[in-house]
Amino acid sequence: MKLSGARIVLECLKREGADVIFGLPGGAVLPIYDVLYDFKGLRHILVRQEAAAGHAAEGYSRTTGKIGVCLVTSGPAATNLVTALQDALMDSIPLVAFTGQVPTHLIGNDAFQEADNVGITRSATKHNFLVKDGNDLGAIIKEAFHIAGTGRPGPVHVDLPKDVLVKEWTFEYPETVHLRSYNPTYEGHPGQIKKAARAIVRAKRPVLYVGGGIISSDASPELRELVELTQAPVTQTLMGLGAFPMADPLSLDMLGMHGTYYANMAVHHADVLVAVGARFDDRVTGRVDAFAPDAEIIHVDIDPSSISKNIKVHIPIVGDCKRVLSRLVEAVREEMRTYPQSGVREARKQWMSQIADWKRDFPLRYEWSDEVVKPQHVIQEISTLTNGEALIVTGVGQHQMWAAQYYRVKHPRAWCTSGGLGTMGYGLPTAMGVQAGNPGRLVINIDGDGSFQMNSQELATCFEEKLPVKTVIINNGGHGMVRQWQRIIYKERYCASDLGGSPDFVRLAEAYGCTGIRVTKPSEVVPALEKMISTPGPVVLDVWVDKHECVFPMVPAGGANIDMILAPPSVDVRDKAAKSQTGF
Amino acid sequence: MSTDDARKHTIAVLVENKFGVLSRVAGLFSARGYNIESLSVGETLDPTVSRMTLVVHGDAFIIEQVIKQLHKLIDVIKVTDLSEEDHVEREMLLIRVNAEPAARAEILRVGDIFRAKVVDVTATAYTLEVTGEETKIDAIVELLRPFGIQELVRTGKVAIARGPKTRLRKVEEKLGKPKSAAPAQPQDPRVVGFAD
Ligand SMILES: Cc1cc2nc3c(=O)[nH]c(=O)nc-3n(C[C@H](O)[C@H](O)[C@H](O)COP(=O)(O)OP(=O)(O)OC[C@H]3O[C@@H](n4cnc5c(N)ncnc54)[C@H](O)[C@@H]3O)c2cc1C
Ligand SMILES: Cc1ncc(C[n+]2csc(CCOP(=O)(O)OP(=O)(O)O)c2C)c(N)n1
Ligand SMILES: [Mg+2]
Numbered sequence: 001m002k003l004s005g006a007r008i009v010l011e012c013l014k015r016e017g018a019d020v021i022f023g024l025p026g027g028a029v030l031p032i033y034d035v036l037y038d039f040k041g042l043r044h045i046l047v048r049q050e051a052a053a054g055h056a057a058e059g060y061s062r063t064t065g066k067i068g069v070c071l072v073t074s075g076p077a078a079t080n081l082v083t084a085l086q087d088a089l090m091d092s093i094p095l096v097a098f099t100g101q102v103p104t105h106l107i108g109n110d111a112f113q114e115a116d117n118v119g120i121t122r123s124a125t126k127h128n129f130l131v132k133d134g135n136d137l138g139a140i141i142k143e144a145f146h147i148a149g150t151g152r153p154g155p156v157h158v159d160l161p162k163d164v165l166v167k168e169w170t171f172e173y174p175e176t177v178h179l180r181s182y183n184p185t186y187e188g189h190p191g192q193i194k195k196a197a198r199a200i201v202r203a204k205r206p207v208l209y210v211g212g213g214i215i216s217s218d219a220s221p222e223l224r225e226l227v228e229l230t231q232a233p234v235t236q237t238l239m240g241l242g243a244f245p246m247a248d249p250l251s252l253d254m255l256g257m258h259g260t261y262y263a264n265m266a267v268h269h270a271d272v273l274v275a276v277g278a279r280f281d282d283r284v285t286g287r288v289d290a291f292a293p294d295a296e297i298i299h300v301d302i303d304p305s306s307i308s309k310n311i312k313v314h315i316p317i318v319g320d321c322k323r324v325l326s327r328l329v330e331a332v333r334e335e336m337r338t339y340p341q342s343g344v345r346e347a348r349k350q351w352m353s354q355i356a357d358w359k360r361d362f363p364l365r366y367e368w369s370d371e372v373v374k375p376q377h378v379i380q381e382i383s384t385l386t387n388g389e390a391l392i393v394t395g396v397g398q399h400q401m402w403a404a405q406y407y408r409v410k411h412p413r414a415w416c417t418s419g420g421l422g423t424m425g426y427g428l429p430t431a432m433g434v435q436a437g438n439p440g441r442l443v444i445n446i447d448g449d450g451s452f453q454m455n456s457q458e459l460a461t462c463f464e465e466k467l468p469v470k471t472v473i474i475n476n477g478g479h480g481m482v483r484q485w486q487r488i489i490y491k492e493r494y495c496a497s498d499l500g501g502s503p504d505f506v507r508l509a510e511a512y513g514c515t516g517i518r519v520t521k522p523s524e525v526v527p528a529l530e531k532m533i534s535t536p537g538p539v540v541l542d543v544w545v546d547k548h549e550c551v552f553p554m555v556p557a558g559g560a561n562i563d564m565i566l567a568p569p570s571v572d573v574r575d576k577a578a579k580s581q582t583g584f
Numbered sequence: 585m586s587t588d589d590a591r592k593h594t595i596a597v598l599v600e601n602k603f604g605v606l607s608r609v610a611g612l613f614s615a616r617g618y619n620i621e622s623l624s625v626g627e628t629l630d631p632t633v634s635r636m637t638l639v640v641h642g643d644a645f646i647i648e649q650v651i652k653q654l655h656k657l658i659d660v661i662k663v664t665d666l667s668e669e670d671h672v673e674r675e676m677l678l679i680r681v682n683a684e685p686a687a688r689a690e691i692l693r694v695g696d697i698f699r700a701k702v703v704d705v706t707a708t709a710y711t712l713e714v715t716g717e718e719t720k721i722d723a724i725v726e727l728l729r730p731f732g733i734q735e736l737v738r739t740g741k742v743a744i745a746r747g748p749k750t751r752l753r754k755v756e757e758k759l760g761k762p763k764s765a766a767p768a769q770p771q772d773p774r775v776v777g778f779a780d
Contacts, residue, residue, distance in 0.1 A: 119607070122604075126658070180661060181658060181659055181661040182658050305649065305655075
């Protein structure tokens with residue numbers, strides 16, 4: 001069958017089960033848009049800036065488990081997309097991104113809207129392709145989806161020269177892919193799994209530390225089984241939130257720089273730390289030589305390069321979380337039959353009571369005020385009103401951390417945040433993609449006034465495409481996270497952290513055809529949230545909060561997790577942090 | 585994490601012989617801040633596979649990451665740290681050196697000792713070709729320096745494992761012989777090895 005390259009692209013997407021594309025047209029991809037004109041079975045969502053197409057595809061992907069697809073034109077569109085690709089790479093989100101390219105015979109000629117797309121995206125993707133021969137189109141797209149979705153997931157970029165799209169080629173879509181150079185390991189090594197089971201069963205102070213890998217491999221049921229069997233407490237990374245229900249008594253909530261006191265203390269004192277689908281990021285470990293110093297560390301990860309990258313691991317297991325965990329559960333069960341639990345029963349009881357003390361004495365807390373809205377309060381109320389059942393997206397900054405601390409995520413794939421890259425502006429476009437993939441679900445974007453302004457143009461997309469995303473702006477009149485660092489570390493020399501010239505977000509929402517609501521008093525928070533949830537269509541809720549509020553606990557940069565502070569720090573700690581070279 | 589056993593490692597990498605592979609490997613080194621001392625590339629018996637020889641400086645921890653990161657590149661088929669096994673390393677040097685009549689005999693004598701070949705002669709210069717281990721190449725360069733070196737070029741190291749069946753060879757075999765039965769492919773390992 002002979003088809004134009006443009007039609008081949010869309011036929012391939014259909015065969016891969018894609019139902020939504022996020023995109024924005026331009027000269028080089030117009031042949032695809034021409035086919036799209038009357039193509040059945042693919043919804044195209046027209047964004048207002050290309051990075052938004054990428055982020056929307058990320059949100060779609062994380063919450064549906066499918067591979068997100070976006071399509072943009074050559075040159076400036078491709079460069080706009082790069083931020084979203086790098087974001088997806090850092091957070092292991094599977095995407096297939098298409099860009100247009102000048103015709104093959106003009107490549108390298110400084111042609112109109114030419115950029116070295118594959119050169120630019122090479123380090124921002126798991127893999128990329130420049131299609132030079134239309135006969136390879138089917139095979140390349142098949143490989144792109146295969147690579148994006150298997151192993152450690154990530155973004156794959158396919159660059160499409162215009163002549164390849166225009167000319168006709170024989171279309172054959174391969175049923176399967178075989179790449180001799182790419183064979184991710186899914187099954188963990190049985191000997192290593194047995195070793196891990198032995199360590200877990202003998203542990204006196206075990207902690208499970210789980211991350212985004214549990215989400216991407218849908219391993220929550222297996223994790224639950226392991227927890228039930230071992231009764232070990234579970235802490236989750238920012239990317240792992242929802243892997244384990246945060247309301248469960250065994251949940252220690254998030255660990256790391258802005259994690260809970262009890263999570264960081266538990267990890268610090270653990271004798272066996274089981275890391276599953278988490279990558280020992282510096283936000284999590286703090287000073288590495290002081291991270292879990294007494295623990296035997298077991299690490300399950302599909303990417304061998306994650307293992308022993310930052311922290312020396314004692315029992316590495318390369319494999320898929322889901323499969324390894326289900327084997328591990330069997331192995332632990334087996335081990336429990338032979339190893340008398342009486343040996344550790346007493347120590348385990350003490351451990352759980354120690355953890356309970358930490359939880360009781362140092363819970364997450366903030367000062368209540370009758371005058372000014374506390375940001376934590378807003379998020380707590382969102383959590384209560386939605387019963388943890390909403391799909392949550394965040395921007396980047398303080399509000400993101402408060403969302404992580406105070407929203408009790410109940411389910412996997414219900415939490416989207418930019419963890420690795422920390423991309424301000426991620427919120428609204430990602431929420432849009434989440435909504436497109438989950439029609440009828442309540443999608444709440446908890447955003448910052450700074451972050452929101454980096455992609456607020458997407459309100460137009462929400463309005464036009466009938467994506468009823470609810471945005472709650474935690475409006476502290478500036479770059480709160482920057483202000484926090486300047487307050488705590490840079491001796492209150494506030495520089496470029498206030499956003500005085502922000503627009504009236506209520507009127508901005510209305511200008512886009514959306515509903516705008518403002519809250520300035522604590523008593524208005526709940527009614528306004530209720531109104532937001534019950535109002536059809538996209539809503540922006542602008543909540544004026546206390547601009548002086550800081551996120552605590554906090555591990556000052558360069559510090560050990562055990563040195564976390566629960567209130568503004570001493571001068572000593574401040575000066576040490578000011579010299580640290582790791583930023584937020 | 586770091587340890588103090590930093591040294592040079594010679595790493596052999598089999599890659600798909602595809603557009604862009606070299607830039608992926610080179611890009612990896614710059615993106616991750618690894619020190620690459622030399623890189624050489626050539627086809628293998630299977631024309632769809634290229635072989636790169638990299639010389640990288642680092643401690644055990646860095647080298648482990650280098651190998652893992654190389655592996656992670658989709659087009660990389662196999663990575664072997666040859667420094668971990670018995671192997672032969674060679675580098676080739678082309679060097680053009682001033683050759684005044686009075687110095688000619690001495691230059692040739694040095695060349696002889698190093699089993700260099702004279703590949704070009706002019707009224708005022710000799711161009712020599714030398715292969716050998718890195719230290720040997722360094723040594724001849726030093727000996728020729730006093731005569732006045734006009735220009736020199738080194739290929740960077742290539743390396744091959746000794747022994748009847750090395751891990752890398754097995755993979756090359758598994759990948760299959762060249763698809764078109766090319767007549768009389770040179771089977772002499774020295775073709776790749778620059779053995780002298
Ligand atoms: C302002 C700010 C503050 C932050 N503070 C914190 C903080 O206090 N605490 C915190 O935790 N984070 C924090 N982060 C996020 C942090 O930067 C990292 O993004 C996060 O910790 C990484 O989460 P993760 O370890 O779960 O890894 P991810 O990035 O989710 O990576 C997943 C890991 O699992 C592996 N994997 C993927 N799929 C599979 C599979 N199928 N099977 C097995 N393994 C798999 C991958 O190889 C990878 O190693 C902060 C970010 C920002 C922007
Ligand atoms: C694209 C981008 N630019 C800059 C930063 C650095 N940065 C991190 S948090 C932050 C402030 C965020 O402000 P806002 O969205 O209002 O959130 P808040 O901290 O006030 O809750 C900045 C500037 C970033 N993470 N991303
Ligand atoms: Mg703000």
